Amino acid sequence: IRNNALFNFKRKSARTHWLGTKKRIKVKAPNNLGEQFVYFEQGVLRQIPMFYPYANGALQFADLNAIAKMQFAKYSANNEARVYCGKNYIERLLNIDMTVHKEVKFEDVNEAGMTIRKWKNNFGTLEFVHDPTLDDIGYEDFAAVVDIKNAVRYVKRDQRTDKQDMKKGTGEVQEAQREIFSMIDCLALKGYNAIL
Numbered sequence: 001i002r003n004n005a006l007f008n009f010k011r012k013s014a015r016t017h018w019l020g021t022k023k024r025i026k027v028k029a030p031n032n033l034g035e036q037f038v039y040f041e042q043g044v045l046r047q048i049p050m051f052y053p054y055a056n057g058a059l060q061f062a063d064l065n066a067i068a069k070m071q072f073a074k075y076s077a078n079n080e081a082r083v084y085c086g087k088n089y090i091e092r093l094l095n096i097d098m099t100v101h102k103e104v105k106f107e108d109v110n111e112a113g114m115t116i117r118k119w120k121n122n123f124g125t126l127e128f129v130h131d132p133t134l135d136d137i138g139y140e141d142f143a144a145v146v147d148i149k150n151a152v153r154y155v156k157r158d159q160r161t162d163k164q165d166m167k168k169g170t171g172e173v174q175e176a177q178r179e180i181f182s183m184i185d186c187l188a189l190k191g192y193n194a195i196l
Contacts, residue, residue, distance in 0.1 A: 013185065014133040019043040023184050025156045038154075044187055048144060048194040057141075059092040061101050065121060067195060071145050072124035075192045079124035082116075082148045084131040086140035093128060145195040156184045 020043025029036045050070060054063045071081050085093065098104060107118045109127075117128045126145070134140060158181070 011133060011136070014131075015137060017043060017185070017187055018045050018133060018137060018139075020046060020186075023186070025154075025184050027156075044144065044146065044189065045139075045196065047189045048146075048196045049192055050195045052195050054092075057092075059089070059096060061096055061098075061104070064096075064119065064126070065123075067145060068121050068123040068126055070195055071126070071147075071193055076124070076147070077150045077191055077193070078147055080147075080149065081124065081126055081145050081193070083126050083128045083143050083145050084134060085128055085143040086134040087130065087132075088141045089143045090128070090130045142196060146189065147191060147193050150190045150193075152188045152190060154184075154186050154188065157181075158183070 022039075024037055024039050026035050027038050028034075052063070052067055052070060054060070067083075072079055104119070106128075107120075109116045109118055115129070119126050119128065128143075134142060134144070
């Protein structure tokens with residue numbers, strides 16, 4: 001039960017990473033300038049500046065070259081990018097006819113419990129991985145190409161004890177105590193190289 005609850009919590013957290021939610025956190029400003037508020041509401045999907053449509057619902061090998069060219073040719077900080085794919089996109093990727101391109105090889109790598117298929121060309125390396133969260137939010141036909149090494153993750157944790165007055169009408173005053181743990185977690189994409 002605990003593992004199932006943890007899995008569902010992580011999946012819900014990943015949903016908010018993709019879609020975003022409005023939050024405000026207080027951070028210390030650099031150079032001893034006190035504290036300031038940081039506001040954010042955009043998820044990763046809303047931060048992606050470039051789009052590449054594949055024609056007629058069929059993914060071709062030429063599309064992979066075009067995606068790599070868009071990702072790595074201009075403003076690129078790295079020569080590796082992670083491609084988070086919905087289930088239908090993965091199916092289209094697996095249905096590419098590789099008998100025409102026998103010299104092309106996908107390399108399977110296991111990293112942190114995920115199976116990643118790496119594909120390398122002269123522009124750089126694309127790492128394809130299935131993300132079930134994209135299926136949950138209706139993006140099963142899409143893939144998000146993200147420079148994950150150049151992204152910045154902001155995390156703020158807060159733990160406190162809260163006392164609440166449970167007084168109802170007449171009678172004895174009752175107090176209830178509860179432990180509250182909150183965490184704000186967001187991902188900011190840097191640069192202009194991200195493709196949906």
